[in-house]
Amino acid sequence: MEIIINLTGLVLIAFIVWWFWIFKNRSEARVEGSVLDIVVDSGIYEPSVIHAKAGESVTLRFIRKDSNPCAEKVLFSGLDISADLVVGTPYDLTFTPEKKGEYEFTCQMAMYRGKLIVE
């Protein structure tokens, strides 16, 4: 009994590490031509990994559904871009990423997390 419970605990820890840190298969999307919708709801951005081309203008349409105040801002800290989101009012964020690289976008508290990959 003791061994089983201890083993279960260790497996649980291994699972937490694997699921939250090692496993990388978030919902991905590519900005093609027009506008890309990003839904902000229940603690996540959907999709949360966005591919874009360097030097090309992108429009990310943030649709905030979550009334939790955490969701009210989206910040691209590496790009010095930010937006204030209103529940139910889509916000079009249009910009041109110039440099290749990975840029995180988060809420003010960095609990909502997403990534813009500029290729």
Place this chain on the structure above:
Amino acid sequence: MSKTADSMNNKSGTSKRLYVSDISCAGCVDTIETALKSVPGVDEVQVNFADRSVVVSGDVPVDILIQAISKSGYTASIAEDKTDSERENKDLAHYKELLKKTVIAGIISLAIVAVTMLGLLPEITSFKGQVSWGIVSLLALFVLTYAGGRFFVGALKSFKNHNANMDTLIAIGTGVAWVYSSFVVIFPDAVSEIARHVYFDTATLIITFINLGSALEMRARGKTSEAIKRLIGLQPKTARVLREGSEVDIPIEQVQMDDIVRVRPGEKIPVDGELTEGSSHVDESMLTGEPVPVSKKVGDEVVGGSVNKSGSFLFKATRIGEDTALSQIIEMVRKAQNAKPEIGRLADKVSSIFVPTVLIIAVLTMLAWFNFGPSPQLTYMLVTTMAVLIIACPCALGLATPISVMVGVGKAAEYGVLIRRGDALQQSGEISTVVLDKTGTITEGKPVVTALEPTSSWSEEKLLMIAASVETNSEHPLAEAVVEASKEKNVELKSIESFEAVSGHGVRAVYQQKTVLLGNRKLMQDSGVKLGSLLEMSEKLSKMGQTVIFVSVDGEAAGLLGISDPIKVDSKEAIKRLQDLGIKVVMLTGDNRATAQTVAGLVGVDDFIAEVLPQDKADQITKLQEKGEKVAMVGDGINDAPALAGSDVGFAVGTGTDVAIESADITLMRGSLHGVADAIAISKATLRNIKENLVGAFGYNSLAIPIAAGILFPFTGLLLNPIIAGAAMALSSLTVVTNANRLRWFKP
């Protein structure tokens, strides 16, 4: 921006913006378009699916349009400012919803606590007991889903996305309590008697506390953005415009470029423009922090959002909509409020791994109590694990920096200090040396000719004539002073044959086939001009703080001009304030040493660097930085752009309404150097506030989590009740927000 209903009813041929709250699909767009186009008088309809707005042009009263939309099955209203008042309404609704949930969850929780504590229900092992506890379990489930449902949904969604957040912790903590307790109710015999305990009261009270905490935090967070709301509130809703000879009130969005606008005493100026008729005093304090009303006459610039104090006047609109100074200020403040200074990066890194780490700690806690804890292990395991999950608060950590930045940037804006770059707030809090450009920064930047000394063969008038005739071709501020002096003395200017600027030294021109030199001593010496007695005179003037320009014609000295630039009345006081903040103040100028020394002495700077050519200003900054100083450069933002860009923080001073100076990190709308002291004092206070928050949040989590895990138990027998953990968690983020709000009362 909003429109007033009456103003839209009586205008013909104008467009009206409506907000349709229930446009949910592209199909709705067609329906609404068709419905509106069928209304007689409607010329054009544009439906914007993104922001749910409809713009209708044509001569139709707005209520008819709203009726037409509602007949087609949708709800329309006059569009208000969508990002602000709408957000406020939604926030208020959310706040009320949270309070309602708190009250209902609270009442049920207290009832559950009462029956648990007072032992009102039969033993759980009896059938009657199982039924009554079963009802309690269902009541608790109601509280968990009604008041805490969003935590469970959020936890599940982020889990699916390989993400974990606050919701995850709350959902697991309370969920485990409910599942275990319900298990005990259904199978009481499966658990040893000593561990046969239920935790419905714990789960429901935690949810109640967290809801209450969220509601209070939301209230407090609303206050952090008051500065920007105040700026938005400065914008009037209507403007009185001259149209076809009469004055009509129109919504501000309909004001066109070059419209002639009437402003009466006591009214707000609607957009930016140039005064064309009348004169007045205008209070610009809300925008620039300048306390004294500014006098305005024909040709002067007026700024939207400022208040007309005395006379009635007309002005021509030159900047409207998003181009007005006020709109740009709002945008800049909003952007800076969202920026994250370097100091917050560590907290962000910790936040990103925080929740999974807490989950691991929770599992380890459980195992530790199982292997080493006293009997009944199951009870101890449960209580400590719940406490760990609930007490951990990533919110406090994540909020610590941004919430103080919000308040600090807003506070700065109140004082006419606009922060353009996020890191500037932190940088200016750490400044050790401030470099002030002399002309236009310490001084008024409006030089006047105060001495005119011709040599024996020249007259004052002739000297001024030749100097002004040459300088009228130059754009240098000193040249303006010379030309201005010739105008005052009614000296007629002659045309010259050629003109060439000798950078940093003066100018060379040809007048009636004679070479004329105007400039400093070096220019004269390099050209072999003998200055003789002029040198003595020039030294005397320099000691009085005047800048000297020598004039020579065909290699012979003709005389000199003394030009002085009055020092701003409050420069000395502001420099003293900077020094009191522990900052070294250095003056930078192109003037000669003697002039610089005099001005430096008058204003009391710690040090000065004289005879610096414009292009070398940036090098001087670099030299100071190489000595390990954190340098702020203060200038007008135009001819010292490289120095501003090269410094750790560049301040453009006295930009008035021209807020978008690219090379500056911070723009001061007021001409006074007090703005620099205000900016640095506010930055220091904000930085201190952020540090308090970070220390508090890190300290709280690193103390609270081990205590919740039971680290004190072996020594003191102390265990944390998960209910207390819930209350502590709710309080911790509220404390961070409240501490940031303290900054609102800060006076630099």
